[in-house]
Amino acid sequence: MNARFLKRLTLSLLLLAAGLAAGPALAQGDRFPSKPIKILIGFTAGGSTDVPFRVLAENASKILGQPVIIENKPGAGGILPAQMMQSLPADGYTLAQVPLPVFRLPYTQKINWDPATDLQYVIGLAGYSFGLVVPADSPIKTMQEYIAYAKANPGKLSYGTPGALTTLHLTMENIAMQTGITLNHIPYKGNSESLQAVIGNHVMSVADTPGWGPYVEQGRLRLLSTWGEKRSAKFPNAPTLKEVGINLVQTSPFGLVVPKGTDPKIAQQLHDAFKKAMEMPNYKESLAKFDMDTYYMDSATYKQYALDTMKTEKVIIEKLGLAK
Structure with missing residues (x-):
């Protein structure tokens, strides 16, 4: 073997080794998630929604291998995150908390989207007490x-x-x-x-x-x-x-959604990650501080809950004379 051949062989082997090393990294970059995930919640920092969600996000970040960041979008009774889902990419990188007021929106104001069909339900997490x-x-x-x-x-x-x-x-x-x-x-x-x-x-x-x-x-x-x-x-x-003497019981489950059209495999991955995150003792402890408990619903059950709740909310809104 002459020197030139050895040089070219060495270079080829180096390029091959570099390619093999880069291959898994490129494949990893194609996997979900490959960047931080955001959760939008409709209430202020430091409250009974925010505090447990930050614990949940920390748990989920360990499972997903990417930071999970809480963004507070307070005002309008907690409906802003669900509303924002209508204009965000359906890529799984932004989720929204959905509280009960979202399900009465069609009856209280004019909106150009429908909570029943224009949100993709991922997981039911917990329930407020009042x-x-x-x-x-x-x-x-x-x-x-x-x-x-x-x-x-x-x-x-x-x-x-x-x-x-x-x-x-x-x-x-x-x-x-x-x-x-x-x-x-x-x-x-x-x-x-x-x-x-x-x-x-x-x-x-x-x-x-x-x-x-x-x-x-x-x-x-x-x-x-x-x-x-x-x-x-x-x-x-x-x-x-x-x-x-007041014939009334009021509870309020909430959970997470992604924009309509999100890849079902990504939605399932998010569901599985957040289910593990909500089962960790520290999340249950953070809820208990606010007299709350977990209220798990899988994606299909959560979607059905949304449909059923919209029917009952319509009745309440009309009974109180608050329909638009």
Whole structure:
């Protein structure tokens, strides 16, 4: 072998080795995910939605091998992330949290998309619990006294929620309708805002998910009622609405969607990753801090839940006279 041949052979072997080394890297780059994933949530940072979602995102990032980033899009009762899905690429790199108000959108405002057909449902994650709180120094000490005060002072008893036409707003108006009272609704962008307002005595009461939990435990807020079928395990002293004579149970499951048209294989991969992430103890612990629990639904079940919920929400909206 002459020197020139050896040189060319050596070069060929080097190129072959480089190609073999690069091959897996190129294939890896073609796999999903190959870049960070975003989750859009419709509520402010630091609240009962945001805190558990950040734990879930950290868990999912370890499973997917890419960062999972939370982006807060508060306002409009939590519907903005679902709305944004209508204009984002169907590539699996952006998911949105869908709270209950999304399912009443077609009945409360004019929109050019349909939650039933224009969202691709990935996984049901958890369910909110709800309650009504007042400042610890409020003269109102029970739900019965709350209703009595409202009857004696029509339109003067104010309550805050995360926004107009949210589940909390509609439930409070349902309570008012059932008890014959008139309340003053003050909408906020999220529960971190509304809770600061009630603690600062800028609003007389707040209806919300248990972002109020730590403040109740600290003695800064008083919990008048919870809205589940049975009493809260964490706050057993607070009666349910049914126990105070109001025939109403309100819970609110939520989950994740991707834009319509996302590759089913990618959607399934996301489902599997987030199912593992939600089963980790730290996620369940983060939910428990806000008196919440996991509420798993696979993609098909979650889609059916959306269809069923839209039917029931239509009935409630029409009953309260709030249809567009």
